Amino acid sequence: MNIASLAADAAFALVLVSTAAQIIQLFRRPVAPAMFASWMLLLASAILLFVLAIRSMKMEFVALTSAWESITFWAAIVGLVSFGYRLQKRMPYRPAVVFGATMVQLVMLAIASSPLLPKEVLPPVPALRSGWLVLHVSFAFIGESFFVMGFVASLLFLGSHDASRRKELDRLTYTAISVGYPFFTAGALVFGAIWAQKAWGRWWSWDPKETWALVTWLVYTIYLHTRLVAGKKGTLPALVAVAGFLCTIFTFFGVNYLLSGLHAYG
16 A cells, blocks of 8 residues: 555544534534644644645645545545635534535545545546646636535525524535535636646536536526525525536536436546
8 A cells, every 4th residue: 555545544533533523522622622623623634635746746746636535526626615714703603504515525525435435546548638627627626615615505594494594504604605506607617618628629618527517507606696685594495506516516417427428438
């Protein structure tokens, strides 16, 4: 087992430790486990990025060209976003939101460590050796990492009956999606179209992953329209936010395993 594999396993273990500490904090509410859990998430994310850096050196290109590398990067950014939420002071900190995001991160790493995703370090095909691809993938997953926070906050909103708590969760959902939306727009649509033109000679080909990325973007656009233009802050925008994240998951996993297209390699 090489150093990258050991480091990836260590990151997975740290997220498990963070999860346990958060469970203690949720039920007993001491401050120390919450801070410990946050630092474990930060350390796990740093290790995951270190693993990708090692793979990048072996590939002689940025390691964002396979499904394993993409989901590892996504999990790392989710951890960083969760840690950043713990430090921010503008919104009330709700441990349940970070716990939910950590559970999503844990599922990602469990999938990454399973036989479902090949882990071999393979040189990317010529079409993937483009800086536009790096921008396309990285910006899209940064946006989707904020969507994770919005998804968790929306679920908690739908499960809560306390007016003040629902107000805070609605604000957190809106803030997370508002930050993630421009990243996702730039990565999935703008940089993706530029890369497609460079690699395949056309801006858009109605490839299944392109189509579902557009569907995801449209759902989040509907959320922002509902929240900002229509001024709705109740159940409807929360349901739309949940639907948006489910589209995100299908775009990554469903398209890869159920549909075929130009994105079949990652």
